[in-house]
Amino acid sequence: EIVLTQSPGTLSLSPGERVTLSCRASQSVRSSYLAWYQQKPGQAPRVLIYGGSSRATGIPDRFSGSGSGTDFTLTISRLEPEDFAVYYCQQYFISPQTFGQGTKVEIK
């Protein structure tokens, strides 16, 4: 199965900062089969990006996804207070679909 490695494990940032989260795959993933989720404590994950770069319904345009091959990125252009959460990448190119271990974005 494809292993997704996210880095860093934790980011300590202030509101207004730009964030870049990394997701590296153990083998090539077609970019249109990569998704990103946000999860807050006690809540189910919420999809932010699917198909590598398409924003899900209702997701603000400060969130963007990019990448290809084995390296993918989620960028938050300007952190808002509600963006402090854990972020997961997911590949659904090769079964079984797999998730990264998550990156926590915390308030500095």
Next chain:
Amino acid sequence: QLQLQESGPGLVKPSETLSLTCSVSGDSISTSSYYWGWIRQPPGKGLEWIGTIYSNGDTYYNPSLKSRVTISVDTSSNQFSLKVNSLSAADTAVYYCARSTGGWHGDGWSDYWGQGTLVTVSS
């Protein structure tokens, strides 16, 4: 508005079988072109895909769990279910049901999730 709701026991004994049901409102499983499935998350850990089912009854399972898992659908009740047998403490997790699309062989990104239900395996 689509909603999914998990139901089932919160505590199950080791070696027993877990049974969970996901009730769907706002979409019809029988006519939907989406996959319906289960994802779990051990406390403080990441997400693990368990498996999915399509409206025609085709099922897809994570090979790591395939020998212990069964997913079924009841289109008349607009529900789908999960059974996991031979439980151990390692199966303690929040279990989510979700709707997914975009991939093949049962895979895809999940656009709607249930709130999740914590299942603890303990004697």
